[in-house]
Amino acid sequence: MSDVLLRAVEQSSLRDDxxxxxxxxxxxxxxxxxxxNRERVQPFQGTVIRVxxxxxxxxxxxxxxxxxxxxxxRTFPLHSPRLEKIEILRHSKVRRAKLYYLRERRGKKAxxxxxxxxxxxx
Amino acid sequence: xxGILGRKLGMxxxxxxxxxxxxxxxxxxxxxxxxxxxxxxxxxYEAIQIGFEVTKPNKLNKPLLGHLKKHDLxxxxxxxxxxxxxxxxxxxxxxxxVEMFKPGDLVDVTGTSKxxxxxxxxxxxxxxxxxxxxxxxxxxxxPGSIGAGTFxxxxxPGTRMAGRMGNKRVTVQNLEVVRVDPENNLILVKGAVxxxxxxxxLIRQAVRPKKRG
Numbered sequence: 001m002s003d004v005l006l007r008a009v010e011q012s013s014l015r016d017d018x019x020x021x022x023x024x025x026x027x028x029x030x031x032x033x034x035x036x037n038r039e040r041v042q043p044f045q046g047t048v049i050r051v052x053x054x055x056x057x058x059x060x061x062x063x064x065x066x067x068x069x070x071x072x073x074r075t076f077p078l079h080s081p082r083l084e085k086i087e088i089l090r091h092s093k094v095r096r097a098k099l100y101y102l103r104e105r106r107g108k109k110a111x112x113x114x115x116x117x118x119x120x121x122x
Numbered sequence: 123x124x125g126i127l128g129r130k131l132g133m134x135x136x137x138x139x140x141x142x143x144x145x146x147x148x149x150x151x152x153x154x155x156x157x158x159x160x161x162x163x164x165x166x167y168e169a170i171q172i173g174f175e176v177t178k179p180n181k182l183n184k185p186l187l188g189h190l191k192k193h194d195l196x197x198x199x200x201x202x203x204x205x206x207x208x209x210x211x212x213x214x215x216x217x218x219x220v221e222m223f224k225p226g227d228l229v230d231v232t233g234t235s236k237x238x239x240x241x242x243x244x245x246x247x248x249x250x251x252x253x254x255x256x257x258x259x260x261x262x263x264x265p266g267s268i269g270a271g272t273f274x275x276x277x278x279p280g281t282r283m284a285g286r287m288g289n290k291r292v293t294v295q296n297l298e299v300v301r302v303d304p305e306n307n308l309i310l311v312k313g314a315v316x317x318x319x320x321x322x323x324l325i326r327q328a329v330r331p332k333k334r335g
Contacts, residue, residue, distance in 0.1 A: 005306055006132050009148050013137050034140070056135060082141035 010056040015079045021060050023048055023099060024092035024112055029062060029076060030084035041084050044074055047092075047112065049099040051078075063099075069106060091115040124222050125204040125326035126151045127174035128309065130233065132319050136300060136310065146300050146310040149231075151325055153307060154218040155195050159209045168209040172218060173198030174322075202324060220302050220309045227299040228328035233317035237289030247282045292316040296332050 021027060028045040046064025053059050058078040066072045076083060092112035102110050128151025135143050158171035177199040179187060190197060193214045206212070223229065243249040243265040252261030265284070269277045294316060301310040315323055 003132075005150060005308060006134060006148055008306065009136075009301075009303075009308065009310065010134050032141070077137075077143060079137070080141050080143070081137050 024094035026089040028087040032082045147315040156216040175199040228331045232293040233323040235292045235316045238287040241287040242284045
């Protein structure tokens with residue numbers, strides 16, 4: 001019973017308007033950030049290397065290579081009201097749940113094979 | 123001073139209007155009955171006794187049942203006393219609900235901390251332990267010196283050493299009430315609260331509210 005009530009509390013802040021993100025996806029995240037007293041939407045594009053947590057705690061970490069080959073990772077709470085929009089640009093063929101190994105790779109070695117929706121079997 | 127008894131349900135997080143994540147503990151509190159009012163004239167001090175969780179009559183002994191039956195109260199599992207400034211505001215049989223608190227209030231939450239069993243000084247008191255290298259053996263989690271030499275020739279009472287940790291009454295002060303849900307008797311406070319899930323907690327109005335910056 002106690003767990004039901006806990007879920008009920010979370011239910012109010014859950015969002016169902018965003019697409020289901022999978023590890024390996026290339027996504028473009030539109031996140032609202034507050035700059036002083038101004039608010040603007042900042043896009044962030046990269047590879048999802050981690051999806052963790054459940055319920056309202058669910059979050060994803062997006063990795064992208066910024067200028068000069070510097071890797072930048074940002075973690076977004078997936079139910080945050082500050083998430084404006086998530087665009088999934090493509091899926092990738094991945095064989096593990098967390099893609100931390102991409103951190104040690106750069107350039108051609110850091111590529112992921114694209115996965116097409118039609119090929120998706122089981 | 124107002125207070126209510128509840129059970130800790132667990133932690134989660136909520137977002138405020140601007141989207142900032144607030145870690146919260148969900149507590150199912152009340153409804154509590156006022157079971158006895160203690161006045162200075164009769165008892166020497168001002169307090170109320172509140173009861174929580176209706177249970178089966180066979181779970182209580184006869185003196186307790188009689189105490190509750192005197193005022194036509196249901197059998198209650200938990201009875202606790204709360205000091206109040208003026209107990210005349212309360213009367214026996216009155217129902218206390220979470221609605222006594224509103225978002226933004228500061229509360230103190232009292233509970234029994236999780237029992238950790240017999241623990242060493244490193245975990246229990248945050249001792250640093252000994253060096254790991256430079257030829258050390260058996261010193262990694264040692265407590266170090268526990269006192270001087272021939273004088274005083276004994277270990278002073280109260281010296282922090284290994285022993286039973288946790289399972290003690292702990293109060294966390296000045297937690298902010300984030301949300302109150304009278305429908306489900308829920309109250310959400312910001313931050314952690316002592317004890318395990320389903321543990322009994324006492325929520326009271328903060329005795330020493332910190333100044334808001």
